[in-house]
Amino acid sequence: MEHLDDATRTELEAAAFRRLLRHLNEHKEVQNIDLMILADFCRNCLSKWLVTAAEERGAELDYETAREFVYGMPYREWKEKYQQEATPEQLAAYEARQAEKRQAGESS
Template structure:
């Protein structure tokens, strides 16, 4: 339904703002995004790669992270706790109804 309501130019502007926000908030772990929302920076990048058809997942992840994913991971990603992994699994399971 949102596709028919939001103009592409508005969606693009909001998307760029989301990407900038996620690049700024390196304190928020991907595992926590997964646990709360059922998606993370990597998911967003994968969706971009799928939609584009010409980007690899690594190229799309570099766009979303603002640097190669391995570098982002080394700088900002900590080891996931068992609690974070459990929340992520529970949250991701809810995605099945949306695909």
């Protein structure tokens, strides 16, 4: 994508991000813990990244506003409607993922 000018590249990146949010919204059955296990990020991470990006640019964006943008509704509402209790298998897989990260960090 180096052949694109900065404005076009930014527009494409923004469009891809919006599509990712739509995709996650269309697949509410995909739980945050599933994302954390498989990809090491979740909807909350996206929200935090938005807040960090805003801070880096001198813009104000609080975490709850960012989460409402990412979730498409207030987080509390999304959690009540769509968040399922993590299964013992999911929790074990998440802990194994975290242990792998800690071990990789120690060997670096």
